[in-house]
Amino acid sequence: MAQIAKIAIENAVYAIDKPYDYLVPEDMTVCAGMRVTVPFGRGNRRSEGMVLSVQEGAMDRPLKAVETVLDREAQLSAEQIRLALWMCQRYFCTFYDALHAILPIGLWYQHKELWHLKREPEGELPEKEQVLVSLLREKDRELSQLLEAQPKAKAMLQKLEQQGIVSCARASNRRVSDKTDWRVAFAITSQEAEELTRDKMRRAPRQGAALSFLLKNGETSLHDLIYYTGVQRKWVMKMGEEGVFSLCEQEIFRVPLRPAQEKAPQIQLNDEQQAAYNDILAQIHSGKPGVTLLQGVTGSGKTEVYITLAQKLLQEGRTAMILVPEIALTPQMMQRFSLYFGEDVALLHSGLGIAQRYDQYKRIRQGLVKIVLGTRSAVFAPIDNLGMIVLDEEQEGSYESEKSPCYHARDIAKYRCAKEGAWLVLGSATPTVETAYHAREGNYRLTLLRRRFNQNALPGVSLVDMRQELRQGNYTSISHPLYEEIQKNLELGQQTILFLNRRGNSRQVICPGCGYVPQCPRCSVSLTYHSANRRMMCHYCGYSERFEADCPQCGEAFRPVGSGTQRVEQELQELFPGVPILRMDADSVGVQHEKMLQKFDKEKIPILLGTQMVAKGLDFDNVTLVGVLAADQSLYVDNYRAAERTFVLLTQVVGRAGRGDKPGRALIQTYTPENEVLRDAARQDYESFYRREIGLRHMRREPPFTDVTVLTVSGSNEEFVRRSCMQLRDGLCAAMMQPEYRDMGLEVLGPAPAPVVKVNGRFRYRITVVGRCSGPVRRLLAAFMKDFAQRSENRNMSIFAEYNRMN
DNA sequence: AGCACGCCGACT
DNA sequence: GTCGGCGTGCTC
Numbered sequence: 001m002a003q004i005a006k007i008a009i010e011n012a013v014y015a016i017d018k019p020y021d022y023l024v025p026e027d028m029t030v031c032a033g034m035r036v037t038v039p040f041g042r043g044n045r046r047s048e049g050m051v052l053s054v055q056e057g058a059m060d061r062p063l064k065a066v067e068t069v070l071d072r073e074a075q076l077s078a079e080q081i082r083l084a085l086w087m088c089q090r091y092f093c094t095f096y097d098a099l100h101a102i103l104p105i106g107l108w109y110q111h112k113e114l115w116h117l118k119r120e121p122e123g124e125l126p127e128k129e130q131v132l133v134s135l136l137r138e139k140d141r142e143l144s145q146l147l148e149a150q151p152k153a154k155a156m157l158q159k160l161e162q163q164g165i166v167s168c169a170r171a172s173n174r175r176v177s178d179k180t181d182w183r184v185a186f187a188i189t190s191q192e193a194e195e196l197t198r199d200k201m202r203r204a205p206r207q208g209a210a211l212s213f214l215l216k217n218g219e220t221s222l223h224d225l226i227y228y229t230g231v232q233r234k235w236v237m238k239m240g241e242e243g244v245f246s247l248c249e250q251e252i253f254r255v256p257l258r259p260a261q262e263k264a265p266q267i268q269l270n271d272e273q274q275a276a277y278n279d280i281l282a283q284i285h286s287g288k289p290g291v292t293l294l295q296g297v298t299g300s301g302k303t304e305v306y307i308t309l310a311q312k313l314l315q316e317g318r319t320a321m322i323l324v325p326e327i328a329l330t331p332q333m334m335q336r337f338s339l340y341f342g343e344d345v346a347l348l349h350s351g352l353g354i355a356q357r358y359d360q361y362k363r364i365r366q367g368l369v370k371i372v373l374g375t376r377s378a379v380f381a382p383i384d385n386l387g388m389i390v391l392d393e394e395q396e397g398s399y400e401s402e403k404s405p406c407y408h409a410r411d412i413a414k415y416r417c418a419k420e421g422a423w424l425v426l427g428s429a430t431p432t433v434e435t436a437y438h439a440r441e442g443n444y445r446l447t448l449l450r451r452r453f454n455q456n457a458l459p460g461v462s463l464v465d466m467r468q469e470l471r472q473g474n475y476t477s478i479s480h481p482l483y484e485e486i487q488k489n490l491e492l493g494q495q496t497i498l499f500l501n502r503r504g505n506s507r508q509v510i511c512p513g514c515g516y517v518p519q520c521p522r523c524s525v526s527l528t529y530h531s532a533n534r535r536m537m538c539h540y541c542g543y544s545e546r547f548e549a550d551c552p553q554c555g556e557a558f559r560p561v562g563s564g565t566q567r568v569e570q571e572l573q574e575l576f577p578g579v580p581i582l583r584m585d586a587d588s589v590g591v592q593h594e595k596m597l598q599k600f601d602k603e604k605i606p607i608l609l610g611t612q613m614v615a616k617g618l619d620f621d622n623v624t625l626v627g628v629l630a631a632d633q634s635l636y637v638d639n640y641r642a643a644e645r646t647f648v649l650l651t652q653v654v655g656r657a658g659r660g661d662k663p664g665r666a667l668i669q670t671y672t673p674e675n676e677v678l679r680d681a682a683r684q685d686y687e688s689f690y691r692r693e694i695g696l697r698h699m700r701r702e703p704p705f706t707d708v709t710v711l712t713v714s715g716s717n718e719e720f721v722r723r724s725c726m727q728l729r730d731g732l733c734a735a736m737m738q739p740e741y742r743d744m745g746l747e748v749l750g751p752a753p754a755p756v757v758k759v760n761g762r763f764r765y766r767i768t769v770v771g772r773c774s775g776p777v778r779r780l781l782a783a784f785m786k787d788f789a790q791r792s793e794n795r796n797m798s799i800f801a802e803y804n805r806m807n
Numbered sequence: 808a809g810c811a812c813g814c815c816g817a818c819t
Numbered sequence: 820g821t822c823g824g825c826g827t828g829c830t831c
Contacts (some may be wrong), residue, residue: 004831012830013808020831041830043810154810583828789808792827817821818822 003056005030005066006048006083008095014800015789017094019052023063030054030066032081033074035109037067037172043154046170048109050099051083053327070109070172075104079419079645085417089778091405092785092801101405102213102380104178105356113143114169115157123163129156136166137770176355182222186214187246196244206231214245217296221250250472253359258345264340267304276305276447282311283445284387285421291414292440293394293431295686296449297458298655301332302427305391305449307340309425312369315343315483318387321372323379323409325396331390337373348374348381351691376401379409379416388411394426394435395648397807406802421739429655429686433697434704436690459626459657461682462701463673476571477564482627482667482804483575489625490579490606494662496625498572498609499653500565501633501646507585508535508548513556520546524758533722565609569631572607603667615653626653631678632669640702641806645678647689650681692715706745707773707803709765709781712754713788715797718763724794725751725765728784732769735780746771773803 004153008017012416024030032053038045046067076084081101087098100108117136125133130148135141146153160166186193201208210231214220226233240247247262269277296302310320324333337345347359363369365382372381376399379389382799390400391410399409410426425443426435431739439446452458464479474480484631487495507529510517518527518595520538527536529547550557560566565585571713572581582605585595593613594642600608601620608614609621635646650668658664670678680689698705713728715721729748736746747770754764771777788799 007831009830011808016808016830018831022831038831041808041810042812042828043830045809061831790828795826808830811827812829816822816824816826818827819820 001055002061003054003060003472004059005036005607006052007036007038007053007066008052008099009038010048010050010096011045011717012096012490013041013789014049014092015090015452015786018095020049021063022049023059023065024054027064028066028069030069031074031553032078033071035070035075035568036528037111038063038168039067046111046113048111048172050076050095059653065256065407068172070089075107079399080380080382081317082419083380083412083415086406087412089782090411091407091774092778092782101377101407104354104358106354106360106361109172109174112171114171115143115146116140116141116167116169117165118167119165121160121163128152129160132156132160133165142170146378146662170186179254179359180249181252182240183219183248183250184214184222184225184234184240185219187243190215190687192721194248207235207490210236212498224246231404242657243297251362252361253345255359255363258357262339269304269308270301270451272449272451273301273305275306275756276449279445279447280305280309280388280423280425284313286308287421289418289421289423291417291426291438291444292408292447293426293435293444294449295429295436295439295590296425296427297429297439297452297684298652299659300449301436302392302449303336304656305571306392306425306427307336309388309390311340316387316692317385319383319385320388321369321381321383321413322374322390323380323392323399323413324373324375325393326375326398329797334373337371340404341371342370342404344370346372346374346381348372348378350375350383359478371454376409379412386416386420388423388425389417390427391427392427394428395644400806402807404800406805408806430651433644433690433693436686437694437704438688457724458684459654459666461654461666461668461684463678464671464683466669466671475567476575477629477669478571478575479626479667479669485625486576486607486627487665490576493604494622494624495600495604495620495622496607496627497570497614497620497623497653497656498607498627499614500609500611500628500629500648501631502564502569502611507531508561509558510561511551511554512559513554516551516553522758523756525756540756554646565611569609572609576607578606580605581607581609584614605788615649620656622662623656623660623663624658624662626657626664626666628653628666628668631668631681632672635675635677640697640700643696645684645692647677647681649684650678652686653685654681701747701770703804706771709723709769709773709777709801709803710805711769711781711785711799711801712752712764712766713797713799714759714762714764715794716762717796718757721763721765721797722751724788724797728788728799729767732767732784735784740776744774744777746770746777 005022005024006019007018007022009405012150030036030049032050034051036049036051037046037048062681084095084098084102087093089093116137119132128150130152132146135146150156157166161168166541193211197215197761200211201373206229211223212228215223222236225231225236236245239245276294283290283292293769294302306322313320334349346364348357348360364372367384369383370380372383392415394410400408413424416422438444466479469479499711508517508526518536520527520541520543522540522543523540525540527538527540530537534547535544535602536547565583569583571582582596582600604622626722634649635642654666657666664729666683668678676692677689713721713725729751732748735741735749748767749766749770751765754766757763785799785801788794
């Protein structure tokens with residue numbers, strides 16, 4: 001009998017990712033959740049691994065042994081191991097891919113191989129080995145350096161190591177270390193301490209100062225003692241050894257802690273909020289997992305419900321997690337939560353450095369945190385005793401990771417709630433059609449907040465027919481009705497937001513002479529202009545080239561196309577001469593973006609013109625008019641979510657008007673004013689939108705009535721990729737004719753080129769499987785992918801799968 | 808993926 | 820005869 005560990009291997013790709021058995025040496029202690037290093041593969045290359053379980057078992061075949069243990073304690077709980085295994089199935093990813101999503105970056109090791117020359121070789125070496133030896137003669141070198149000089153260095157080094165000429169030191173270092181400090185206190189009686197202080201004061205003033213500081217303040221951190229007295233660290237440690245001080249090591253968290261100094265105001269819920277609170281609390285108390293959709297218009301006070309629920313859970317000794325989308329909107333929320341929960345809340349937002357993030361993680365794991373407030377990745381916070389998870393603005397796209405594994409925070413939250421007996425609250429004014437469906441079918445509970453908290457009416461919204469404008473000879477992007485309204489606002493000294501419905505985060509250029517648009521040589525997309533470095537850049541592969549003002553083909557000067565905000569700005573300047581306009585687009589993103597919004601608010605600039613980035617964000621009291629310039633833009637794209645996106649976007653942007661005490665109004669300009677989605681958005685009628693949309697989804701076999709699974713094959717030879725795809729499709733079709741799949745209503749579509757066919761010189765084609773992606777179907781697809789990867793004709797091609805992606 | 812093994816052609 | 824080219828198959 002021997003100890004056998006099941007281990008997930010870091011270096012294993014999807015096709016070979018599974019638990020591998022390793023022997024645990026007699027003198028080694030490991031348990032599930034610890035990381036180890038193991039030899040892996042024919043060349044026994046050293047890889048990191050995660051121990052999934054350890055069992056006593058008979059060695060019925062030769063096993064390799066675990067090399068080193070990297071962790072002193074388990075970094076993953078049994079619960080987290082289960083979650084990672086589930087993610088592997090749900091997102092068709094490797095175990096380590098899942099781990100990278102679950103654990104903070106600060107926890108990961110960087111593995112290094114440092115090679116050293118032990119002795120001079122006797123006799124002649126082959127020329128290439130000689131090169132390595134002379135490199136090592138200068139100094140010890142890292143493997144990566146040696147590989148640069150000699151591509152086949154690995155085999156040579158192994159040979160030289162066997163001959164005893166070189167040796168290798170392997171080190172595994174963490175990105176972030178655990179920060180500790182010492183607590184210093186007297187280990188002697190106070191009389192002795194006073195005596196010693198008087199004695200030292202005369203001979204060694206700094207040491208005396210330190211002693212009297214300790215006398216006055218009692219137990220102190222070493223950091224503070226040094227800071228306030230200038231005493232030497234070495235001396236304090238010496239005093240510790242001599243038994244004058246007692247020293248004990250203490251973990252330091254590099255997290256800005258905000259104790260709740262002010263008394264947070266008591267929240268008074270209105271009757272609607274109270275009803276929502278009561279219902280959700282009753283569900284939490286039932287102990288059964290489940291979901292509530294808290295559907296309330298903006299300003300109906302969902303946050304108050306979250307806070308009071310969290311307060312209640314805190315009282316009951318349970319914990320809560322509140323997730324918010326990755327937008328600039330969160331600072332207010334974070335302020336409120338630290339006001340109410342002080343040190344009990346851990347804030348996990350994108351502004352944290354890796355050390356801070358890691359320390360928050362540790363605080364949570366140690367049970368020092370009762371409430372977690374954060375963005376997408378916070379859903380993995382290792383918090384125990386969870387009573388509730390809230391996903392605010394459930395429909396937001398930022399809840400889905402764009403890196404593999406492309407997990408959706410809602411899925412993970414649902415999984416955790418189910419396993420941990422917690423309740424999931426989805427908050428939204430305009431929920432996704434799937435969520436609304438589940439709520440209306442009774443799979444989720446539905447709670448409505450109809451009233452706006454400050455009793456403000458929703459803005460009055462009307463549609464403007466732009467065809468009419470064309471007939472009247474108005475070819476600008478500002479219609480007559482919108483012009484009138486802007487004029488009115490200017491006279492009243494109130495502000496206007498104009499919204500151009502384009503994905504305007506980039507600027508393209510075109511040659512007006514020959515129509516030439518600079519393209520990325522590696523991808524099938526056009527390059528975009530960046531004013532900061534005056535370069536043309538590719539957003540897919542990072543390629544860039546210097547911007548030439550003139551077209552290389554015909555010599556005419558390039559002109560910007562892009563989002564068109566410049567053109568609209570020009571038109572506005574002609575229509576309203578002398579009126580200041582703030583334009584927000586590609587040139588103003590990131591930090592600038594927030595500053596500009598502040599400027600707009602503070603300086604009361606009359607008109608703000610921008611693309612999608614102005615739809616979200618802060619509330620402005622003085623904005624009473626919103627104009628949507630091209631509502632149709634996001635509506636007619638080939639995506640089953642287009643209608644939903646447009647509705648959500650328009651509702652959001654229209655809601656920007658009339659946030660203060662003045663009533664707001666909005667105009668939506670469109671070439672298709674008869675379009676029902678636009679009419680619903682104008683009426684702010686979610687129910688009507690939902691009823692029509694769910695009917696269409698049912699008819700067209702789209703989520704929530706089915707799952708859409710996309711398999712993507714990529715490779716540098718377009719013809720090979722297409723052929724492999726076709727083979728794969730035929731295989732899948734044949735498999736789906738088998739009796740166990742025949743009645744599942746599965747459909748295989750494609751292959752079709754991906755929306756951007758070529759990225760980084762690789763062509764991408766997709767096969768779509770429509771139909772419930774149940775366990776057996778997932779296993780079938782996984783088997784197909786593994787088979788695909790192992791076929792030699794697919795050598796230079798890769799494949800991945802994802803299902804029900806939102807974005 | 809990454810690495811060894813193995814089987815063929817260009818050199819000492 | 821041997822060095823090194825790439826095709827093939829496995830990873831506890």
